[in-house]
Amino acid sequence: MAPDVQLEKEQRMGFFQTILVTLVFLPLLMVASHNFLQNFTAAVPRHWCYIPARDNATTEVTGDLLKIYVPMDGNQEPDRCLQFSTPQGQLLAPNGTSTNSTEPCLDGWAYDRSVFNSTIITEVQRGA
Numbered sequence: 001m002a003p004d005v006q007l008e009k010e011q012r013m014g015f016f017q018t019i020l021v022t023l024v025f026l027p028l029l030m031v032a033s034h035n036f037l038q039n040f041t042a043a044v045p046r047h048w049c050y051i052p053a054r055d056n057a058t059t060e061v062t063g064d065l066l067k068i069y070v071p072m073d074g075n076q077e078p079d080r081c082l083q084f085s086t087p088q089g090q091l092l093a094p095n096g097t098s099t100n101s102t103e104p105c106l107d108g109w110a111y112d113r114s115v116f117n118s119t120i121i122t123e124v125q126r127g128a
Contacts, residue, residue, distance in 0.1 A: 048078035
C-alpha cells in the first residue's frame with residue numbers, strides 16, 4: 001500500500017469515533033438549549049422595595065399606599081432600590097412633597113407580576 005493511501009486511511013474517522021462523537025454531541029445539544037432558555041426564564045420584572053402591611057408580613061403595600069413608603073423615580077415608577085426611612089403620609093395629598101430621607105430596601109423586593117407571573121428571579125427571592 002502506498003504511503004499516501006495509508007496516511008489518508010488513518011486520518012478518516014472510523015465507526016467507533018463516529019459513534020463517540022454522536023453520543024457526546026447529543027447531551028451537549030441539550031445543555032446549549034437549557035442555557036439559551038435562561039434568557040427567557042431569568043427575566044427581571046419591574047420591582048420595588050417590599051413593604052409589609054403593618055405587622056402582617058404576608059401581605060404587602062400596593063397601589064397608592066406604595067407612594068408613602070417608596071419614592072418615585074423620574075418616570076413616576078416606584079424606585080427599585082430605595083424606600084423612605086419614615087412613611088411620607090403627606091404624599092397622598094395632591095401637592096404633597098417628601099422629606100427625601102431614604103434608605104436601601106430592608107425586607108427584599110416586591111415584583112410586578114403583570115408581564116411575568118413567575119421567573120427564576122422571583123422564585124429565588126421568595127425562597128430566601
